[in-house]
Amino acid sequence: MTESRRRKIFTWHIHGSYLFYLSQGNYDIYIPVNGKKNEGYYGRGLTFPFGANVIEVDISELHRHHFDLILYQTDKNYLVDQFDVLSDEQRKLPRVFLKHDAPPGFDKKLVVEDPEVLVIHVTDFNRIMWDNNGLETRVIMHGVTDHGYLWNGMINKGIVVINNLTPRGRMLGADLFSIYRESLPIDIVGMGTEDLGGKEVLHPYLPAFIANYRFFLNPIRYSSFPLSLCEAMMAGLPVVALATTELPMIIKDGINGFLHNDPAYLADKMRLLLNDYDTAKELSLNSRKTALKEFGIERFINDWTNVFDEVSSKKPADLKSY
Secondary structure (H helix, E strand, O other), rough: OOOOOOOOEEOEEOOOOHHHOOOOOOEEEEEEEEOOOOOEEEOOOOOOOOOOEEEEEHHHHHHHHHHHEEEEEEEEHHHHHHHHHHHHHHOOOOOEEEEEEOOOOEEEEEEOOOOEEEEEEEOHHHHOOEOOOOEEEEEOOOOOOOOOOOOOOOOEEEEEEEEOOHHHHHOHHHHHHHHOOOOOOOOEEEEOOOHHHHOOHHHHHHHHHOOOOOEEEOOOOOOOHHHHHHHHHHHOOOOOOOOOHHHHOOOOOOOOOEEOOOHHHHHHHHHHHHHHHHHHHHHHHHHHHHHHOOOOOHHHHHHHHHHHHHHHHOOHHHOOOO
């Protein structure tokens, strides 16, 4: 590819915040729209401040476009959507499958079996837990934009950021959240949290909003690594979380937050943060330091740019499994 031509990536609008961070790179991202505005076909929407490089294409016009690469983000994208909206020629383009989630079980296989498709996981935990069918896999850990060190902790409460917590139940820690709220001051924000006294805070305003809280509580038992946690740490919030999935690789107990699988231990540490501002401040600074090291947007975009360049430039036989 010459320096003058930007790569053209086709994908679906699945996770808005992830798409926003992905769009910070020096390439163009094309997303489909239809009249139904169903999952993947929302278009740019109004929630995220996408730049001009996120381009809507009506599904009726897709066949006329040339892309350099197809990026799948869900099983449905791969099993259904590509056959509904892409041409035969477009489906033969270089392809990447981004798996956002951890598997719902220990014997779960990816739906992708084609060795010409490169699989990207967002954590090492996810990669090792999925049965990857012997395909080539990479890990690109999250990256988020840096709005500066925002934490002040003047609201002497914890904050939880989870969308639709009640219907998502125990896996996302709905029961733990309810138990903790009985004895600790904890607020929640996110879509569909009105039943819990919460509200939605639009993504551009979320870092500054949560930075007023003393700590960030992540009651999730099992999921992928939450982007909201990365954003909270970048803003400087100490984190209190269960020691599950990828979190022990990032959260160090007593250093940048508190991590344990004993709910009573975590409750005691939340009380410590509420009662001891100096300790909260120390953990806050370390949380921010960790985020700058682990979640920098420059590293994230560089990782993705390298993948796009590599996959787009390789012939199918060059992609080898292991």
